[in-house]
Amino acid sequence: MSAESRDHMLLTTPFHSRIQQACEINDWGIWMGYTTPNAYFDVELEYFAIRSTTGVFDLSPINKYRITGPDAEAFLNRMVTRDVSKIGVNRVGYAVWCNDAGEMLDDGTIFRLGPQDFRLCSYQRTDEWLGWCALGFDVQIENESEAIAALAVQGPTSCTVLTLAGCADLNQLKPFGIAHYEFEGVPLAVSRTGFTGDLGYEIWIAPDKAEAFWDRLFEVGRDYLIKPIGSYALNIARIEAGFLQARVDFVPAEEAVRPGRTRSPLELGLEWQVDFGKALFNGREALLRQRDEGCRYRFVLLDVEGNKPADHSFILKNGKTVGTVTSAAWCPTAKSNLAFAQIEMPHGAPGDELVAEIYYQRELHWTRLLAPCKVIDAPLFNPARRRQTPAPPH
């Protein structure tokens, strides 16, 4: 932490000097106690950088835990709902974890750096829960959130830009793979991961080389129209790609105060993440019960008619409220008006036709719109380049 940042309540990331320069409209937000840009110059242009060229997002505030030791895999396997043994070395897996009641605590990614060496990236601060989970396991857990700077480099030209920045043969890296490089004498890890649903990478580097790497990236990326992007643009991209956001699409169980406000993975469309074949994981008994007895909610993607985002809308079925929207956006590339909603069971099966009650205002004039919408079973944006190896050249 620099002396300068101690003068403020908010922390700054290792990229801050560059971000401050790039942030033309001074639109700042707070993420995990860090001051982070909501937007640099124009939300839509930033969004289009992700989809058409390369968008760079400062990921540094994300919580990073290094988990090592003989029981590291067993430890994670008891903690998260999926089977961690299926994540190979130098591979990344999405994971969710619950408390004993099967309520979602958080979601994140597990990077397997070695047979007994993992990095867990979580949305929430998770130190205490990890400590409890470690009881009875031979593992070491280190919070390395501040020891690693991270950038998401996302978009069709991202592979080319990173290759020019020194990541040779990056196009050979498969989705969810990790490649290791060196940058100015320090290790640089690149994972083919992201929160945009596009071709994209995340880079992990020591904080003291953060600025130098940023400079290199923007220098080689200039011709490829590389742009920094803020959290608003990222939010549109992640909704378009169908990604959940903790604290937005579900309340992490440790934060929920009111009974019944938490959600289980089964109620968030994450059945595919829950491996009941495992003999034990946190929440297994409760989730088995819920699987047999039925969920209260179903998490759905809605294709909403028109172009007015269904933010915070009630969802109606035959005039009766059956759910609410948690995230919504007009998605420019998919050219659709998408919303995530929690729908009371038994409503919301794929194909179900519902109505979103949308309120919007134009020049002090409020309009109530009853927009028909349809439950779709997959996100509408899913480009081939996201999966292709080698990554297509641009």
Next chain:
Amino acid sequence: MTDYDAIVIGAGHNGLVAASYLAKAGSKVLVLDGRGQPGGCASNRQLTEAVTVSDCAQWLGQFDRDIIKDLKLMEHGLLLGETKQTIALQADGNHLTLEETDVSGGGLSADDQDAYRRFRKQMNRFAKLIVQLYKKRPPKLVDQNWHDRLTLLKLGLGLKLLGREDMRDLMRIALINIYDVLNEHFDHPGLKAALALDAVTGSTMGPRSPNTVFSYLHRLAGNQLGQQGLCQVLGGMGALGEALAQAARSHGATIRLNSPVQSIMKEHDRVCGVKLDSGEQISAKIVMSSADPVTTFKSLLGYRHIETGMARRVEHYRTRSGTAKLHVVLSGLPEFSGLPATSLSHRLVIAPSMDAMESMLNPAKYGEVGGQQLFDISIPSIEDKALVSDGTHVLTSLVHYLPHSPKEGWDSLKPRVLDRLLDQLEGYAPGIKSLVTSAELLTPADLEATFGMTDGNWHHGELSIDQALMMRPFPGATQYQTPVRGLVLCGAGAHPGGGVMGVAGRNAAREILRGGHLS
């Protein structure tokens, strides 16, 4: 095909009771214990070739009469002595004699004597309500079924039938401390302390600790279920262990002593048996653990085999105990100042005042040993001559409050503390030290090592309202069955808790039979 229907870990009284009821219902049951004799805390200790004494528990008062009848323990050799009075020894020799409903001596005022009668009656009315709850599995307050609803309904009805004043009083005092309640009723400091002792035995609570009214009611509830007054088991408490083992065997249960269980085994998502220290593996449909919850979940099963929230609850479960055991072999019968020889066979307690009790607790809280302790003394050899050879006697006493792990360590401290305890006894029984031929102090740490109870706590976890009834030992494991399939709790860590009652073992067995878990 499994080796047994059920394996019971621990041949303590609860383990044996559970095994007996299961075996009686036709199940194939194996009881395993690391020690060489059955009974757990209800067992004997051979102090010398000629002297035997009850090792941990020394009085029987709470052992459920229905269990004695159901398991025909009398036919299996259980013999109980006469009902004892409690004699509260006073420094001035003006001792108090406490019986079920009356108290005398010590220059007590008529007011105090009246108050005692009223107090005991009211407390017994309250305890009667608890007795109802003790006889059944604890009802769940949420996700109830009809069985639980009926229990709650009866409890509600019982509360209502107490009448308005009693109900109000119970609500008022249930969660406060015995210190305040006793001060409301009595003047004599020695009388209050003798009563308060019953509320703190086996714990690290002082009279002013919260939950001590509840622990007092727990004691009275046990008394109602049990012998309605304390008595000795003839032949020592070990004779109860033997009788229970006989009963279990008579129904076909197998008991293997000297067979310590190393771990509880799991196959996929359920418990499938146990592994012994010897390496032998034995399979069963269910494993019932009469070990305390911490031993069961942390040592035998292992935290990695349960969900994190449960591990967290086990870690937070309070098991501290400040109770130690003193065994003294005497070359003759001691004389206590002001006490007729005919009273020596009764329960003798040393507890000067409730404030003194609090002062005695303070050092123990911080890992130190104070100069004065509380005593709960039995000289069993007076009534039961078979325990000793001619002329000698054995004195055994519960001692409060000694820390489990003093900062100095017990090795160097123990001889000094033992001396100090004998000195303290000398103050009440001049000349007793010259009669001592051998003496032994079992600290809470020794009790832990000997009986495998975490922190040496014979309640298998502090008996406070947040760890009792529908929350014993902790949410998720409250109706004997645990979140781990096939693992059942049947010891004092399960409802209704500690003391030589046998109720936890019986309730657990009933719950298993009722649920058809062995068919």
